[in-house]
Structure formats: C-alpha cells, structure tokens
Amino acid sequence: MIKLKYKKKICIFTTSRADYGLLKNFIIKLGNSRYLEKYLVVTGSHLSKNKGNTIREIIEDNIKIYKTIDIKIKSDKPIEISKSMSIGLHKFTNCILNLKPDIIVVLGDRIELIPICYSAMLLNIPIAHFNGGELTEGVMDEAVRHSVTKLSHIHFVANEIYRKRLLRMGENPKKVFSIGGTSIDNAKSIKLLNRKSLQNKINFHFKKKNFLVTYHPVTLDINKSKREIAHLLKALSSYNDYGIIFTGNNIDPNGSFINDQISKFVKKNKNSIQIESLGHKIYLSTLNLCDVLIGNSSSGILEAPYFKKPVVNIGERQKGRLKSINIISCGSSYKDITGSIKKSLSSKFKLKLKNFKNYYGNGIASIKAIKILEKINFSKLIKKKFYE
Numbered sequence: 001m002i003k004l005k006y007k008k009k010i011c012i013f014t015t016s017r018a019d020y021g022l023l024k025n026f027i028i029k030l031g032n033s034r035y036l037e038k039y040l041v042v043t044g045s046h047l048s049k050n051k052g053n054t055i056r057e058i059i060e061d062n063i064k065i066y067k068t069i070d071i072k073i074k075s076d077k078p079i080e081i082s083k084s085m086s087i088g089l090h091k092f093t094n095c096i097l098n099l100k101p102d103i104i105v106v107l108g109d110r111i112e113l114i115p116i117c118y119s120a121m122l123l124n125i126p127i128a129h130f131n132g133g134e135l136t137e138g139v140m141d142e143a144v145r146h147s148v149t150k151l152s153h154i155h156f157v158a159n160e161i162y163r164k165r166l167l168r169m170g171e172n173p174k175k176v177f178s179i180g181g182t183s184i185d186n187a188k189s190i191k192l193l194n195r196k197s198l199q200n201k202i203n204f205h206f207k208k209k210n211f212l213v214t215y216h217p218v219t220l221d222i223n224k225s226k227r228e229i230a231h232l233l234k235a236l237s238s239y240n241d242y243g244i245i246f247t248g249n250n251i252d253p254n255g256s257f258i259n260d261q262i263s264k265f266v267k268k269n270k271n272s273i274q275i276e277s278l279g280h281k282i283y284l285s286t287l288n289l290c291d292v293l294i295g296n297s298s299s300g301i302l303e304a305p306y307f308k309k310p311v312v313n314i315g316e317r318q319k320g321r322l323k324s325i326n327i328i329s330c331g332s333s334y335k336d337i338t339g340s341i342k343k344s345l346s347s348k349f350k351l352k353l354k355n356f357k358n359y360y361g362n363g364i365a366s367i368k369a370i371k372i373l374e375k376i377n378f379s380k381l382i383k384k385k386f387y388e
Helices: 017-030 053-058 078-097 113-122 143-149 162-168 182-188 195-202 222-236 257-270 278-289 298-302 333-342 349-352 365-375
Strands: 008-014 036-043 067-069 104-105 127-130 154-157 176-178 209-214 242-247 272-275 292-295 311-314 327-330
Touching: 008 017, 008 078, 017 036, 017 053, 017 104, 017 127, 017 182, 017 195, 017 278, 036 053, 036 078, 036 365, 067 078, 078 113, 104 113, 113 127, 127 298, 127 365, 154 162, 154 365, 162 176, 176 365, 182 278, 182 298, 182 365, 195 278, 209 222, 209 278, 222 292, 222 333, 242 257, 257 272, 257 333, 292 298, 292 327, 292 333, 298 311, 311 333, 327 333
Parallel strands: 008 036, 008 104, 036 067, 104 127, 127 154, 154 176, 209 242, 209 292, 242 272, 292 311, 311 327
Antiparallel strands: none
C-alpha cells in the first residue's frame, strides 16, 4: 500500500439510472476507504424531468453529490444529442479542472462518456472504466464502450472472457482486472420491497402472473426497432390476465417513438402500466416479483440471473454478451417473440433455473475494485502504450 499524507481524489461520473444502479454499491463502499476520497458528479438524464428526474434516487440514498452538470438534453433527436455532448465537453472540462482529481471513474457505454473521458484526457487525468470488453452488436453503445476503453488506463471487467478481449485490444495486462459484475453486488445488498409495498409504490395491483418489460431502441437499425416494438406489443396483447409493467427508455435515438407506442398500448390495456423510471430498488423488486423479464435490456443479462428469472431477450441489442441459461434469445418476428414467451412460462424451462452458472461473479466486485485503486500509483498511468 502506498503511504499518502492525503486521500487520493476519486471523481465518479454517473449519467443515468443505468450506470448509477451498477455503481451504487461501489460509491457507498468507497466512503469507507482510508486512502480514497470520493466526489460524485451527476449529469445526463439524471437531471431530465422527461426521464424521471432520477437524481432523486441518489438523494434518497443519502449519497453526497459533489456537483450536478446539466447538459441540456432536450430530446432524443441526433442533432439535439450532439448539442448536449458539446455543452457537456465544456462543462465537464471545467469541473475536472477545478476539482483536480487523481482519477475519474466511469461505467459502461452511455454516449455521455465520450465528452467526459475526452475532458479528462485533455487534462491528463487518468480514467478507470467498469464493464469494458463486452459486446452489444445491435447498438452504437458498442462503439462508445470500445472508445472509452482506449481512453482509459485501468479496466474493471466482469468476466475473464472480457479481460482477454481487452488484451487483444492492446491494453496493459497489469491494468485489466477481472473482478466480477457490480450488478451482483447491488442485487445482493439492496433490501427489496415486498409485494404489498411495491404495489403501493408504483400504484399498480399485481395479477397472479406478471411481466416486466424493458425495451430500448436498436440504434443501428431504427426501422428494425419499430418492427420489434410492434411485434412485441401485439404478442403482449394476448396476455390480458397478466400484469404488465413497462419501464421507460434511455435517451437514445428513436426512444420517444418507442415510449409513444407503449403509451398507446397501456391506454387500451388496463392490465398494464408505463413508468418512466422505477429507480434501481423498485426495478429490482419488480424483477424479483415478476414471472418473466421481456425486452432487450442489459438488466436481463446482468441482474436477472441472480434472481433466477426467465428472460426473453429480443433481437440484437445484447448480441455478443455472455448469457446464462435463464435467457431465451429470439428474433424480432411476432412468431419468435410469442414462442419465446410461451417457452419462458413453461414448467420445463423453469426447472432448468434452479441451479445454473452466473457469469458475473459473487457480489464482491466493488470491494475488489476499491482495494486495487488504493494500491495503484495514479501519477504513472497517463502514458499508455499498445501491448501486442
């Protein structure tokens, strides 16, 4: 352990409910470190009223916020997203310049990470990145994730397969750490709501059987997204005796179209509800109590296995990620989706889920990451070379 007269400054950026949910346990445990001092910067869709103002979840968790940065996200149109990113680049650079952190920490593949990491690069501040090395071939997140990898200096990956992928990308083997997934940390640490409390929270009465539906746009093929959501909603219309809980989209191109289609469905089908943002605790509680998770969300890949829940994973958004046997991947057609939902509800399939391999660790990823950060000399990270 390097002996320091002061704590090293760790600046964590959270851009949405998605990365906050995966970073939450890490942020909390970071507060117990004798060597690291955390500074949380909240930005992106956390500050958007249209996306549920999810900063409230952070405040309710009693986590101290160092700074909020509003990048003026007005819509999911590419030109508006581009404007937001340019605003972000200027504001993120000022924030990092004023704080002078020893390192910044980011997770995942949201587009906001590009201006955040570029700002850090301009100021010679090293970057630690969670969840690199993964594949999501159906969305632009794929390009963002790999770009952030090349801008980063320390890598915390969820699986040894992902670690080897980063080594093939030329990253320093001594700086790529396979620690497991923080998704399991959070699932294990959160005290879930019981059925009655959850129903009161979301103002929805559960049926005997229920679906949680989380569907995001396939950003590399907008027309495909439109076909997929139409086929999915048609398939769900057959389940009148099921409760159906829809969650909102991230700020991705075409997200508003998806939300509008879901809204029309909910108006016609009184057994369903649409909630823009459940928050991580309520989302996991809903996942725990529902019979099947349907859609194309990473939560089906990362968190549903912990709860041993069947997942119907539609289309190519999550193509390339390691998938446990609880996940039924299917095509985009109505026939594919209906067949997969039917399979997920079968006794034969559920029997398989009593004991299976989870690819994302045992719930101590955050502790591992903190111990690694405590030992590393950040001042020697900036100069990177490509490792053959």
